Amino acid sequence: MGGKYRITGNKYPHMRRPRRRGKLILTVTASVVALGLAGWGTLQLIDVFTGGDQKAGAADHAAACPSAKPSEPAKALPAPAKITVNVYNATPRSGLAKKAADELKKRGFTIGEVGNAPAAYDKKVPGPGVLLGAPSATKGSFPVLGTQLEGAVSKTDARRTADVDLILGTKFTALRTPQSAAAALAALTKPAPAPSC
Template sequence: MSMLTPQGLKGKQMRITGTSYPRLGPPPRRGRRVFAVIGSVLALALIALGGVQLVNIFTGKAKHGSAQACASAHPAAGTSGKPLAAPAPGASGSPSAGASASAGASSSAGSAAASPSALGSPLPAVTAVPSPQAVTVNVLNSTDKSGLAARTADELKQRGFTVGKVGNAPSALQKKVPGSAEVVGGQSGAAAAALLGAQVAGSATMDDGRTDGSVDFVIGDGFNALLDTNAAAAALAQATKPAPSPSAAPGSC
């Protein structure tokens, strides 16, 4: 018998028998097992979702779906939607009674005899202009400053323009041009009007419906002088610069 054995007990009575042993650590918590199972399920779901998205990207299904969405958001012209309404008669582009009254004047002066509010819409923007020698311009003075049309015509002639009629503007335009100048022409003279309008700051190009390529340079009350050649060239480059087309953002229609 060992010295550690209590008195009255034999060694066999303190011997541990069998295959089970006492657990020395704390018992496992049930909550940890539940959280481990839930975390595993979520991880598998995220992996499956990522795999599906990768398959759609490489097979082009996502692109096809966005194209269909854009097609439904922007239907083709003529398939649906209301047609654009035509402008009401007399709203713009129709000459006033004052224009018809002064139509008996010379052909170049009579084309600019309409009031500024009856000249119609501004001429469209252009991206190319002719040479000054190919432009015939009529210089008309609508102010009370004498000799202004002649001096301006001489400066335009020095820049290469072909000068036609020089004189006072029709009575319907006298003191009716508050800006620096109005360049009046037709659709055929839109490029010539853009070239001529770049010669003075604050000018406006207006359409009076004429069919030839001539233009009228009507001097207004705000006119001081023509721009210098460098400033005119810069203004012309800016006026004929094509407008950049907006690029669609990725994923947008």
């Protein structure tokens, strides 16, 4: 090259941009702020979805959810002694009805008739059993008696009496253990938990 761009001597000029520390500091600061905001937002989302902020007391909950009731009262279910149970055997195995009736009597139920199932159900109950009674039994006797036999199906008929039939089916082996039945009965009578908003 000639003129003023002519290189003389043994040193070459260094052609680089001047350093701008201001832009570097600004970029680093903006990155740190952005990361901080992202972390804070993540923590807020975690708190929202896990209920981490438990400082809001019952008053805050009541204000946010005015229709929530503390809990529903325990269900008024009849005591086993007030339930008359007719026990019928719908299987080809003999003696099941009497055995089940004796066990239910030990557990406090009043026993009515004991014998073979009527023709409409005889050898036609594939499951463990059927609870049969008036429509009013669905909210009273059925839940209480149902705690004694797991898997029993509830059906209603046109009867006007308060007694309930327990028809033992093909898959019947035994009633629940007294401890398991008592736990299921206790669960029925507990108050319902408060609804969440």
